[in-house]
Structures are given as structure tokens and as C-alpha cells.
Amino acid sequence: MEILGYVGYTILCFLAITWTIGVRMKLDAGVPTIFGALFFLTSAVVLAILGLNKLHSLWIIVAGFAFSALSAPIALSIPIISAPFRILVGLFAGIVRVGIPSHKIKAAQDAGMRTTMGELAKRQSKNE
Incomplete structure (x- = not known):
């Protein structure tokens, strides 16, 4: 099971890197794409820093796709959530696109x- 966890974690790291590079290269990337990159990157870092079981990466990958596809449009349509959400996504995109x-x-x-x-x-x- 440990090997499966490391395979999942490798895939999570790959997604974090490729989506972040995608945000930098595709300058017209939408909010869901930027938020997905932020989610995958944050998840990979948190798993590594906290030393959690790498098997968690398997559900995080699935949740990341669903979360970026569903939560971004919902968060943008709710005014009280929209402003902090846009600020967070804008900061991440700004850092990546330095x-x-x-x-x-x-x-x-x-x-x-x-x-x-x-x-x-x-x-x-x-x-x-």
C-alpha cells in the first residue's frame, strides 16, 4: 500500500507542477484552472510538510478536479465569497507569473x- 501511496503522491506532484506551469504559460487561464493549480500545489506541500500518509493523495487528486471544476464557479457567483476568492487566485497567479x-x-x-x-x-x- 505504501508504494501505491507514493505513486499517487508522484501523480499529485506532477499535477501540481504541470498545472502551475500551465498558469504561467497560458496567460488567459481561467479561475478554475488557477484554483486547481493552487489546490494541487498546496495539497502536495501540506502532505510533505505534515508527513501524512501518501495514500491521501489518491482522494486529493479526485477531489482537486471536482473542487476546481465546481467550487470556482460557485464561489464566483456568491458575492461574499467572491472577493476573497478572487484575491487569493489573483495573488497566486501573480506569484506564478512574476x-x-x-x-x-x-x-x-x-x-x-x-x-x-x-x-x-x-x-x-x-x-x-
Whole structure:
């Protein structure tokens, strides 16, 4: 069982690293993606620091995907939770993206938003 725990922990560390790199490379990453990276990274660090059983990483991986997909939209729709949530996600993204000029980040986010809006318009025109 210990080997299974270390395999799960390795996967958790891999997810933490790749999602964090994804936040840095994909400048128009959405809040769920940034929150997922933060969740995986924090979970991997907490498991290592507290010396908890690595088998916990198996349920943390599953919970991380569900948590980032479900909690981010819910947290953004509730005003009292939205502000601290946005601050936390913004701080993490800011730390990960240190050294990238803010105008490049803003341009990528604007381009991503235009692409998303264009795709939504195409879907609506197909449905009509």
C-alpha cells in the first residue's frame, strides 16, 4: 500500500507542477484552472510538510478536479465569497507569473475572452 501511496503522491506532484506551469504559460487561464493549480500545489506541500500518509493523495487528486471544476464557479457567483476568492487566485497567479509584463497578460486575457465570445456566438447561431 505504501508504494501505491507514493505513486499517487508522484501523480499529485506532477499535477501540481504541470498545472502551475500551465498558469504561467497560458496567460488567459481561467479561475478554475488557477484554483486547481493552487489546490494541487498546496495539497502536495501540506502532505510533505505534515508527513501524512501518501495514500491521501489518491482522494486529493479526485477531489482537486471536482473542487476546481465546481467550487470556482460557485464561489464566483456568491458575492461574499467572491472577493476573497478572487484575491487569493489573483495573488497566486501573480506569484506564478512574476517577470511576465502585465500588458502581455492583459492582451492574452482579452484575446481569450474574444475567442470565447466568438465560440458562444457560433453555437447560438447554429441553434437558431
